[in-house]
Amino acid sequence: MTFWRKRSKALCIGLTLAITVNLLVFFSKGTLQNLFMGGLHKELPLHLNEHDGAVIKRLSQLETELKHLKESMKLALRQQENVNNTMKRAKDEERPVLKAVEAKVKETKKHKTQMKLFPHSQLFRQWGEDLSEAQQKKAQDLFRKFGYNAYLSNQLPLNRTIPDTDHRCLQKTYPSQLPSLSVILIFMNEALSIIQRAITSIINRTPSRLLKEIILVDDFSSNGELKVHLDEKIKLYNQKYPGLLKIIRHPERKGLAQARNSGWEAATADVVAILDAHIEVNVGWAEPILARIQEDRTVIVSPVFDNIRFDTFTLDKYELAVDGFNWELWCRYDALPQAWIDLHDVTAPVKSPSVMGILAADRHFLGEIGSLDGGMLIYGGENVELSLRVWQCGGKIEILPCSRIAHLERHHKPYALDLTPALKRNALRVAEIWMDEHKHMVYLAWNIPLQNSGIDFGDISSRVALREKLKCKTFDWYLKNVYPLLKPIHTIVGYGRMKNLLDENVCLDQGPVPGNTPIMHYCHGFSSQNVYYHLTGELYVGQLIAEASARDRCLTDPGKAEKPILEPCSEAARNGLHIYWDFKRGGAVINRDTKRCLEMKKDLLGNHVLVLQTCTTQAWEIQHAVGDWVQTNSQ
Incomplete structure (x- = not known):
């Protein structure tokens, strides 16, 4: 670059000098020629000595040399122009390269800042690309603590919209006079934003004339924000909706069944809806429940579940199915019964062998059949126990297609890393109370010896007495009339x-x-x-x-x-x-x-x-x- 700058400067000086000399020659030669021509024209004697002739000859030669100099200068200028054009093209070509390099540097810095700290975590498989390292650490800590993306939950609006119910359900009409409703939310160490979103959805999507109360049952949470902070939120809700929210706190861990019983005992409305706290109810969820129970107080109903993804909190709409279970008493979805399909009415209730953990019932009828078995500990089997008791003791269970609730399925349950002992124990308790000669199937499924199992499933005498009092049918009747898909094996x-x-x-x-x-x-x-x-x-x-x-x-x-x-x-x-x-x-x-x-x-x-x-x-x-x-x- 220095070489080309010096050459440009020299060309400028040479060009200036050439112009000056050219002007001097032009005027000198012109003057002499005028004198010479003027003398001839006027017929005046013009006396030119030898020196003057030499000057004129020299000026003529100088003119020729200047012509050559001009040509050389033009050539030099053209070369300089070519150099300038070459340099311009080089700069033009260099510019996108520099931009690409700058972009690459920025991208490298970005990736360095947003490097995945937890590449094997299920939380970050479809979410979290733009999080800083500090944000990733916080999100992962909350994920381990709650089993879902509490970091994202804390950023989402409490009153977010979710896809509406099937339009055919929205066209249904219900009686103007319906029973009152108590909603019971069970929780243990949930994220506060999750509970608030559940409460907000219930308030916003349940007619106020029907919603009598929301009862929160805390099964001995250790999460600090569920103490003072939750109480403060409840006060704010009650300032806007006087007396709507109540909270019950267990002094020790009692498990799902007893937590649900605590909510049922505190309820005062005609109908109780017992829900998990990690849910969001859909538009028109309550009216189908209340109308069906008003028609038949002996029916226990369940809404249709949709799934809230634990990582992205997007909603997957589940197809309608009935709730069943296997011999380990794990919940499962079964195909719709042919009798319901033949109705050609997608809004009609569907008879179901079982109910998942979310249910609604006439408050008094639920008490008459023994509410939930408080002897079921921690988690698992309590829904199957209730289902067998309802069917065998004079009630029925139905799924309501027009009542939908979005349920957050945890990736893991942090409150119990190994649920197997509780599941085995509860399954044996159900088998011994309700399954008669088919109870061995539960032992076989769990690989437990039929004699001397070594598992204490608690005192069942009061539940056996309840079965006798209610004159309940046999489990064999249940298999033949309610759940023929469940196959006992006796070979x-x-x-x-x-x-x-x-x-x-x-x-x-x-x-x-x-x-x-x-x-x-x-x-x-x-x-x-x-x-x-x-x-x-x-x-x-x-x-x-x-x-x-x-x-x-x-x-x-x-x-x-x-x-x-x-x-x-x-x-x-x-x-x-x-x-x-x-x-x-x-x-x-x-x-x-x-x-x-x-x-x-x-x-x-x-x-x-x-x-x-x-x-x-x-x-x-x-x-x-x-x-x-x-x-x-x-x-």
Whole structure:
């Protein structure tokens, strides 16, 4: 760049000098020529000496040289112009490059600032790209604490809109006179904004003439903001809506069932709606409930749930389904009954075998049938217990398509990292009170010994007496008339984990799902390692299936291949596959058709793998026996 600046300066000086000399020559030569021509014209004698002739000759030569200089200067100017154009193009080309570099620097700084601190956290899979590191840390801490995105919840408006109910429901009309409503919100260590949003949605979307009270039940929260801060919020609500909100605080942890009972006992309206505090009610949610209970006080109703995502708080609309359960008493969704489909009325109530945790009932009827079983501890099974009692003791359960509530499903339940002990205990309590001769199915599903289970499910004498007082029907009646999809099995003689005695640290396992290849895996006790041996010879591997039309997974000898497979039992039998086995505890597992034995060997990596081969001396043991199968097969 310095070279081109110096050259430009020299060209400017040379150009100035050339112009000056050119002017001097022009005027000098012109003057002399005028004198010469004037003398000739006037016929005056012009005396030019030798020196004057030389000057004129020199000026003529100088003129020629100046012409050459002009040409050189023009050439130099053209070269300078080319240089300037080249430099301009270089700058023009350099500008976007510089911009790209600057953008890259900014982007690098941005990514450096917003680097993902928790790349494996489920919270940040679809949310949080623009958060700073400090914000990410705060959001992750709140996620661990609550099991959902409390950071985002704290930023969302309390009165946010959610998608409306089906337009066919909005066209329905209801009686002008409906029962009054008490709404009960159960919580333990919820985020304050979650509770406020639930309250706000209830107030904004429930006719004030129907909503008598909102009762909050705090099941011994340790979260500090749910003390003073929540009380302050309740005061503000009550200033605007006098006497609407009440709060009950448990002095110790009592669990869901007792918390719901506390709310029910404090309620004064005709109908109680018992809800979780992490919900948002939809437009027109209350009228279908109150109208249906006004028609029939013995019906327990449930709204349709929509799902609030734990990370983004967006809403997924769930399709209508009935509430069911499996033999572990875990909730599940089942298909709509054909009788309801035949009505061709999408707004009609749907009979349901069970109810989820959210329900509404006539307050007095709920008391007559025993409210909720206070002996159910912490979490799990209380909804199934109520459902069996309602159906078996003269009531009914229905899902109302025109009542919708958005429910926030936690990613994890921070108040109990391992709910298994409570779930097992509560499931056995339900089985012993309500399931009669079919109670063994709960024991089998949970892999619990039928005798001496070692699980204390509490005193059930008062609940058994209640069943007798209400003259309740049998569980067999319930299976046949209410929930025929739930299939009891009475041919199982052995169940639990199954081990080869060569190495008792590994268990028979259903293997990866999806897939149909059983494996040997280190024993862990989860349902994928449950094995059920039938008196008829089938070996089920995996979770005990509840449905009558289930694709039970039977251990199968394919006939030629070395490895066993898992196939749906009914299909395998129809296709001529070999699903029947002879097995004695402490003995071999022999296929009845192929006579090959289920055994294990080590692969090249030293891992145990299952094989079907000519029988050696390998023996198997199964964890539990039913009835006298121990004596029969140990002989």
